[in-house]
Amino acid sequence: MTGLLIAGGVMLALGLLLSGLLALANRKLYVYEDPRIDAVEELLPSANCGACGFAGCRAFAEALVAGNAQPARCTVSTPDGVSAIASFLGVEAGEGVKRVARLACTGGDDIARRFAHYEGRESCRAAALVAGGGKACTYGCLGYGDCARACPFDAIRLNKNHLPVVDEVKCTACGNCVAECPKHLYSIHPLDHRLFVACSTQMRGKDAKEACKAACIGCGMCARTLPEVITMNQNLPVVDYTKNDLATQDAIQRCPTGAICWLERGGLVVYGAKALEARAAAGASEQQTQPATKVEAATS
Amino acid sequence: MNSSAKTFRHGVHPPECKATADAAVTRIPWPDEVVVLLSQHTGAPAKATVVKKQQVVRGEVIAEAGGFVSVPMHAPVTGTVSAVDLALNPRGELAPAIMIKRDPDADPEAVHGSPRDVDGLSAEELIKAVQDTGVVGLGGAAFPTHVKMKVPEGKKIDTVVVNGCECEPYLTTDYRVMVEQADKIIAGIRIALRATGAPQAVIAVENNKPAAIEAMMRAVPAGAPISVCSLATKYPQGAEKMLSTAILNREVPSGGLPSDAGMACFNVATLAQLGELLPAGRGLIERVITITGGGVERPGNYLMPLGAPLRHVMEFAGIRPDARKIINGGPMMGASVASLDVPLTKGTTGLLVLRDDEIRTGRLEVYPCIRCARCVDACPVFLNPSALGLLGRKARYEDMAEQYHLYDCIECGCCSYVCPSNIPLVQYFRIAKAMLRERSASK
Numbered sequence: 043m044t045g046l047l048i049a050g051g052v053m054l055a056l057g058l059l060l061s062g063l064l065a066l067a068n069r070k071l072y073v074y075e076d077p078r079i080d081a082v083e084e085l086l087p088s089a090n091c092g093a094c095g096f097a098g099c100r101a102f103a104e105a106l107v108a109g110n111a112q113p114a115r116c117t118v119s120t121p122d123g124v125s126a127i128a129s130f131l132g133v134e135a136g137e138g139v140k141r142v143a144r145l146a147c148t149g150g151d152d153i154a155r156r157f158a159h160y161e162g163r164e165s166c167r168a169a170a171l172v173a174g175g176g177k178a179c180t181y182g183c184l185g186y187g188d189c190a191r192a193c194p195f196d197a198i199r200l201n202k203n204h205l206p207v208v209d210e211v212k213c214t215a216c217g218n219c220v221a222e223c224p225k226h227l228y229s230i231h232p233l234d235h236r237l238f239v240a241c242s243t244q245m246r247g248k249d250a251k252e253a254c255k256a257a258c259i260g261c262g263m264c265a266r267t268l269p270e271v272i273t274m275n276q277n278l279p280v281v282d283y284t285k286n287d288l289a290t291q292d293a294i295q296r297c298p299t300g301a302i303c304w305l306e307r308g309g310l311v312v313y314g315a316k317a318l319e320a321r322a323a324a325g326a327s328e329q330q331t332q333p334a335t336k337v338e339a340a341t342s
Numbered sequence: 343m344n345s346s347a348k349t350f351r352h353g354v355h356p357p358e359c360k361a362t363a364d365a366a367v368t369r370i371p372w373p374d375e376v377v378v379l380l381s382q383h384t385g386a387p388a389k390a391t392v393v394k395k396q397q398v399v400r401g402e403v404i405a406e407a408g409g410f411v412s413v414p415m416h417a418p419v420t421g422t423v424s425a426v427d428l429a430l431n432p433r434g435e436l437a438p439a440i441m442i443k444r445d446p447d448a449d450p451e452a453v454h455g456s457p458r459d460v461d462g463l464s465a466e467e468l469i470k471a472v473q474d475t476g477v478v479g480l481g482g483a484a485f486p487t488h489v490k491m492k493v494p495e496g497k498k499i500d501t502v503v504v505n506g507c508e509c510e511p512y513l514t515t516d517y518r519v520m521v522e523q524a525d526k527i528i529a530g531i532r533i534a535l536r537a538t539g540a541p542q543a544v545i546a547v548e549n550n551k552p553a554a555i556e557a558m559m560r561a562v563p564a565g566a567p568i569s570v571c572s573l574a575t576k577y578p579q580g581a582e583k584m585l586s587t588a589i590l591n592r593e594v595p596s597g598g599l600p601s602d603a604g605m606a607c608f609n610v611a612t613l614a615q616l617g618e619l620l621p622a623g624r625g626l627i628e629r630v631i632t633i634t635g636g637g638v639e640r641p642g643n644y645l646m647p648l649g650a651p652l653r654h655v656m657e658f659a660g661i662r663p664d665a666r667k668i669i670n671g672g673p674m675m676g677a678s679v680a681s682l683d684v685p686l687t688k689g690t691t692g693l694l695v696l697r698d699d700e701i702r703t704g705r706l707e708v709y710p711c712i713r714c715a716r717c718v719d720a721c722p723v724f725l726n727p728s729a730l731g732l733l734g735r736k737a738r739y740e741d742m743a744e745q746y747h748l749y750d751c752i753e754c755g756c757c758s759y760v761c762p763s764n765i766p767l768v769q770y771f772r773i774a775k776a777m778l779r780e781r782s783a784s785k
Contacts, residue, residue: 157681165773168766168769173679221780
């Protein structure tokens with residue numbers, strides 16, 4: 043009986059001592075954290091995509107509370123969500139420009155040639171390591187869908203010609219596809235960028251055209267039409283987006299292959315008349331175009 | 343097989359398939375045009391020193407080394423430079439190259455060179471002279487030979503290992519070089535010994551090549567500090583790290599170089615070229631490759647000018663209509679060829695043309711890892727390919743590098759070879775290395 047009492051007493055004393063230590067540690071080592079951070083994190087979408095430039099939603103919430111960022115920088119939140127955060131913190135929502143990922147290649151299986159058949163793991167990255175993947179255009183999309191698998195928002199799907207199509211509504215410009223693509227074909231663009239070079243080949247003229255019917259052949263017609271906006275670099279036109287306001291559809295009219303196109307609001311891709319003709323002759327199906335849901339000829 | 347023969351632990355025994363072992367080296371007809379890629383070696387690309395329409399003589403320097411870890415290029419044929427432009431390389435990228443149209447009237451064998459006295463050179467001058475020959479590791483890795491000869495500060499090389507193992511199935515180029523050019527190899531060994539300051543050299547040959555062992559033994563002069571060592575026939579016996587264990591019983595430390603184990607390792611074909619080219623003051627313009635496999639009509643060992651398009655080579659060797667796949671190199675480490683427009687490079691050891699019935703075609707069903715640990719028992723560098731493969735599948739590349747020593751993987755393919763679930767393990771490792779390389783470059 044005494045043994046039981048001693049044992050019980052020791053356990054009780056030990057328990058009191060340790061809980062006292064814990065209470066002390068809680069008091070002494072307490073780190074104050076703004077409770078608003080938790081609240082703001084609750085209001086964020088928890089996608090942890092990193093599109094805002096921070097390491098995740100928590101880091102972004104900390105930056106918001108510290109006043110180092112504006113709520114609209116989160117491209118995943120709905121406008122309501124953004125204004126909820128703004129009113130909670132009592133700050134301006136800021137201006138969020140909707141940005142999306144664009145694929146600089148339209149070479150689906152219907153218009154781009156493959157000269158070897160790849161067998162192995164179904165992955166662009168894996169195929170690219172085996173002699174480049176077997177596509178005649180060594181710069182082109184391989185079509186095994188690494189980008190679609192990397193997209194946390196299900197915004198990329200492959201069309202029937204194994205060309206990825208980005209859903210502008212779902213895309214949050216998180217940049218996962220940019221990092222994943224072994225051919226580095228993705229880039230992030232604000233929606234109001236109109237002129238877009240949908241080709242990455244540095245091959246020239248005949249070689250490029252033999253590899254892919256939609257390839258940029260480096261003729262420079264677009265640059266000559268709109269020299270203040272478009273310059274040629276390594277056989278490819280480069281659009282100066284700081285002069286986006288000067289861009290007109292004239293630049294795409296003389297493109298013989300449709301490598302440069304005009305992105306209209308609502309996912310509409312406009313090609314020049316010459317390019318549309320060439321594509322129809324090449325037997326390209328309408329659905330292969332990217333990132334469009336509809337295609338139409340320019341009316342200028 | 344001699345069970346007491348020196349070797350390393352683990353490894354595999356693939357079928358040897360060395361059908362071309364008895365085919366003496368012959369020269370193929372000259373191609374009309376050659377494409378000399380400026381980056382055929384590991385390290386910085388060479389810089390072109392010729393321009394379009396310039397006349398070049400066979401053996402003349404057409405591109406200079408782009409740094410210390412780089413080598414110059416020499417014209418493989420006499421003719422006119424038709425372009426300095428991008429050309430398809432074996433990795434499937436467009437890379438800078440020099441195209442030369444061969445002059446059909448010129449003597450194809452005539453070669454430019456300025457003989458030099460090798461014995462009068464200091465070790466430093468010798469290394470520079472080795473770089474000037476443009477010789478790189480001809481065993482496949484194409485690492486510049488002079489870089490291996492330069493002993494890092496604070497280290498000492500006590501043995502030059504001469505690699506005549508040729509453990510890859512099908513390939514017989516090193517074997518033919520040993521049988522036919524033993525004297526040139528000895529001359530190359532003397533250069534390697536002087537440049538590295540090593541007191542002795544060991545010629546390592548697998549014991550399935552008795553004729554090569556005999557030829558090398560006969561070629562070693564009496565009293566020379568050169569010995570011939572017969573090793574067990576096992577894959578990958580010809581890897582530097584395996585040779586170090588087998589011959590010197592020393593392990594190359596993780597992340598280290600062979601020089602950390604007091605060793606410098608050169609392929610026999612590399613030293614044979616060096617032994618011939620250096621005293622003659624010439625450059626590397628041709629090499630021996632094996633063309634074999636069931637899909638080729640005239641298999642054999644051929645001497646060919648570098649830069650010859652594979653199309654030309656295959657036209658000569660004859661592709662059978664049922665040929666299905668062409669592999670650049672051996673079946674274990676070689677890479678598939680996607681286009682016949684790719685030129686021959688310094689690192690091409692062989693072309694393996696396989697028929698449908700020689701390969702497993704179609705999409706191989708990949709089953710889950712059953713943790714049988716056959717890959718663990720096969721891995722010659724004692725990694726855990728099973729765990730690495732599972733991490734690779736989940737794209738946890740950093741964990742592969744930090745916790746499972748991804749960078750010690752020599753990509754020999756033993757794990758993929760033994761895996762009963764057909765898991766493409768080496769492919770996972772190559773993807774992981776490529777992704778990590780990209781991530782560190784973008785940081």
